[in-house]
Amino acid sequence: MLPPATREALAADLAQAERSRRPIAPLTAAHPQIDVVDAYEIQLINIRQRVAGGARVVGHKVGLSSLAMQQMMGVDEPDYGHLLDEMQVFEDKPVPAANYLYPRVEVEVGFILADDLPGAECTEDDVLEATAAFAPAIELIDTRITDWKIALCDTIADNASSAGYVLGKERVSPKDVDITAIEAVLTRNGEVVAKGRSDAVLGNPVTAVAWLSRKVESFGVRLRKGDIVLPGSCTRAFDAGPGDNFVAEFSGLGSVRLSFE
Numbered sequence: 001m002l003p004p005a006t007r008e009a010l011a012a013d014l015a016q017a018e019r020s021r022r023p024i025a026p027l028t029a030a031h032p033q034i035d036v037v038d039a040y041e042i043q044l045i046n047i048r049q050r051v052a053g054g055a056r057v058v059g060h061k062v063g064l065s066s067l068a069m070q071q072m073m074g075v076d077e078p079d080y081g082h083l084l085d086e087m088q089v090f091e092d093k094p095v096p097a098a099n100y101l102y103p104r105v106e107v108e109v110g111f112i113l114a115d116d117l118p119g120a121e122c123t124e125d126d127v128l129e130a131t132a133a134f135a136p137a138i139e140l141i142d143t144r145i146t147d148w149k150i151a152l153c154d155t156i157a158d159n160a161s162s163a164g165y166v167l168g169k170e171r172v173s174p175k176d177v178d179i180t181a182i183e184a185v186l187t188r189n190g191e192v193v194a195k196g197r198s199d200a201v202l203g204n205p206v207t208a209v210a211w212l213s214r215k216v217e218s219f220g221v222r223l224r225k226g227d228i229v230l231p232g233s234c235t236r237a238f239d240a241g242p243g244d245n246f247v248a249e250f251s252g253l254g255s256v257r258l259s260f261e
Contacts, residue, residue: 001040002031011045014158017072017144022143023101028151039156046159047062047082058228059083060206060216061139063160065201065232078202079152079178080212081160083228087163089140093181100142100163103240105258106233107184107248108168109205110137113227119217126207127213133171134179137258138248139230140164141237165230171253180204183251184234188244192211196234205231 007085010027017024027042028034051057056066089095097103114132142163145154155161182198202208210229213223223229240246245259 002034006031007038007042008045010157011042011049014042014144015049015149017048017101021098021101023146026145026149026151026152026154027157034157036067036156039153040083043159044219047084050086054146055084055086057082058085058226058232060084060212060223060227061160061162061230062201062212062232063155064161065205065208067130068076074152075129077215078208078211078232079156079160081156082094082161083162083165083230084247087162087164089166091166091168091257094259095164096110096142097240097242097244097260098138102143102148103163103238103260104141104237105186105246106139106194106237107139107185107186107194107235108137108139108230108233109179109182109201109250109253110135110165111205111209111229111231112171113225113229115225117213117223119222120152120214122210122213124210127206127209128174131174131209133173134177134182134253135147135171135237136168136248136254137230138166138246138256139233140166140240140258153258165228166256166258167228168248168254168256172253175251179206181251182234182253185201185236185249187247187249188238190245193237193238201232210231225233 115130186194249255
């Protein structure tokens with residue numbers, strides 16, 4: 001466990017790295033005693049500061065939602081980060097790659113909530129009942145840690161490596177699609193680079209959202225009506241650079257695109 005002053009200092013280092021686009025060494029290298037609670041508290045310090053500066057929390061993302069990623073990180077549950085309104089990017093406006101350090105894209109089925117979710121007792125049925133629609137999504141991830149050399153507490157403290165998100169236009173009711181069987185195809189500059197399926201996310205993306213609702217309550221956070229939730233990627237992440245144009249197509253759910261300049 002880290003002293004409060006150390007948490008504040010590390011949060012400031014991460015915030016400065018994001019503003020300056022100059023990465024820093026892993027927090028875990030200089031502070032091997034850091035634990036998951038420290039990491040989430042560091043994340044929250046920066047989120048609260050951004051909200052105080054005018055940003056608005058519009059949802060959350062789940063990371064490490066595949067068994068392979070959990071095994072790689074040596075953990076047995078996902079992690080999460082916050083989505084802010086200022087992080088949203090758009091299909092019709094290319095994103096300057098220079099705004100990020102090491103940008104990557106992930107393909108996700110987004111959830112849009114119609115009602116608040118319960119906290120510690122949240123079930124998968126609760127999630128489905130509270131979901132207004134699924135939406136095609138791409139998450140833009142990034143790290144403020146040099147060369148993606150991250151351990152679990154590094155990515156958690158760094159807002160679970162989240163940097164942006166874009167939603168496609170389609171909205172599909174949970175009643176009209178099998179959330180465990182949505183096929184996803186990602187192309188980069190017209191070439192297919194990945195194929196995946198929604199059940200790559202913990203066997204069911206709904207499971208990831210229910211986990212998230214239970215987890216965040218312990219940090220005084222709740223999932224609210226209108227929130228966007230990104231439950232995890234259907235495929236591995238792909239590096240993005242100037243001139244890259246990504247399109248993710250989902251069976252029964254439409255498509256979404258993200259381009260970089």
